[in-house]
Amino acid sequence: NAGVTQTPKFRILKIGQSMTLQCTQDMNHNYMYWYRQDPGMGLKLIYYSVGAGITDKGEVPNGYNVSRSTTEDFPLRLELAAPSQTSVYFCASIREPSTDTQYFGPGTRLTVL
């Protein structure tokens, strides 16, 4: 199993550009999450999904969108990039929230200039 994979590893965007951060897991996990990590701030939940076709907002959803058309993939979309979205983004997944813990991908480092 590859676990949770994320692409790209690094990206620089100009203000106003759009991009999609990809996240794929091969563990057949129903639950998937997107977090952003800012220095000294821990990880904040952006969006999550409890299964294909079901998504919901986390703590900091503004400026982002998600979709979940398959169990494996959970892409995060930035429509109009802003400097405040400069961060490291982590995708995570879990099989069952009551018994397992979250497995994290390696992260995408995004810089918006």
Add this chain to the structure above:
Amino acid sequence: QQQVKQSPQSLIVQKGGISIINCAYENTAFDYFPWYQQFPGKGPALLIAIRPDVSEKKEGRFTISFNKSAKQFSLHIMDSQPGDSATYFCAASGGDRGSTLGRLYFGRGTQLTVWP
């Protein structure tokens, strides 16, 4: 509002010493308390976790102490090694719908440096 408060922000320990990181929470409905370890350029990885029905859990050199009445929990790293140098995050899950959604609330992290 920070649901989980973590201290200290940074910690320097001599090799062989004990590293102690503390966390506090307010939501009494939290029922799962993991600690994550993160090395530079990597994603967080689960280190050890505890549920509130026990007061202590030990795995090798890592121990979680849990005080339900004080709403505090801490990570102790015995015989700290240079390879333990990383950022450590405490987290909590549960509360209302949280336990069915698996969402985690993270502390702000502690950067641990172990000098050889």
